[in-house]
Amino acid sequence: TQLLEQSPQFLSIQEGENLTVYCNSSSVFSSLQWYRQEPGEGPVLLVTVVTGGEVKKLKRLTFQFGDARKDSSLHITAAQPGDTGLYLCADSYGNKLVFGAGTILRVKS
Amino acid sequence: DTAVSQTPKYLVTQMGNDKSIKCEQNLGHDTMYWYKQDSKKFLKIMFSYNNKELIINETVPNRFSPKSPDKAHLNLHINSLELGDSAVYFCASSQVTEAGEQFFGPGTRLTVL
Numbered sequence: 001t002q003l004l005e006q007s008p009q010f011l012s013i014q015e016g017e018n019l020t021v022y023c024n025s026s027s028v029f030s031s032l033q034w035y036r037q038e039p040g041e042g043p044v045l046l047v048t049v050v051t052g053g054e055v056k057k058l059k060r061l062t063f064q065f066g067d068a069r070k071d072s073s074l075h076i077t078a079a080q081p082g083d084t085g086l087y088l089c090a091d092s093y094g095n096k097l098v099f100g101a102g103t104i105l106r107v108k109s
Numbered sequence: 110d111t112a113v114s115q116t117p118k119y120l121v122t123q124m125g126n127d128k129s130i131k132c133e134q135n136l137g138h139d140t141m142y143w144y145k146q147d148s149k150k151f152l153k154i155m156f157s158y159n160n161k162e163l164i165i166n167e168t169v170p171n172r173f174s175p176k177s178p179d180k181a182h183l184n185l186h187i188n189s190l191e192l193g194d195s196a197v198y199f200c201a202s203s204q205v206t207e208a209g210e211q212f213f214g215p216g217t218r219l220t221v222l
Contacts, residue, residue: 033210041215042113042199042213043199043213044213092211095142095165095203097211098154099151101150101151102152104150
């Protein structure tokens with residue numbers, strides 16, 4: 001059974017700071033997705049990465065996929081209160097998503 | 110326009126009762142899902158339906174019975190509710206593609222007293 005570990009579990013920072021959260025898998029990802037879930041809402045897809053070593057940017061968010069396709073990081077530059085939420089990584093294979101436990105991010109103004 | 114909608118948003122009930130949660134998607138997707146998110150925010154798949162047929166059942170107790178009357182709807186009926194069923198239940202939908210994006214509903218917070 002695949003295990004996805006995310007770290008840190010909780011992160012509280014001031015507006016304007018940079019941060020990185022991590023996702024590590026016990027086995028090679030089929031394809032890795034990052035989702036953000038805001039309080040009271042369902043998760044929303046941020047990015048999908050498939051190729052080892054891949055780097056994708058989404059405005060202030062930078063996603064890296066490890067060469068061995070077993071780990072990933074999400075870096076946020078100049079965090080804003082609107083970035084507050086639960087960040088989830090997931091492995092997508094077939095019709096199934098297997099999620100990590102998530103990182104709760106709180107950005108204080 | 111709401112893509113994936115669920116009703117109700119909140120559900121508070123007593124142990125032993127039977128309840129249903131409804132889900133509808135207007136995205137034209139072939140596949141729909143139910144996920145359970147526990148108090149620690151861990152999100153786990155329960156069921157998946159493709160074109161009204163069950164394709165994933167993740168060892169969920171028989172008290173949970175999904176029903177898909179058509180491609181756009183996937184309802185979840187729960188019999189004999191237990192305290193441990195308290196959680197947020199999310200419906201989602203997607204097209205059947207490799208690494209396809211799943212679109213989630215807003216969730217139904219179920220509290221069993």
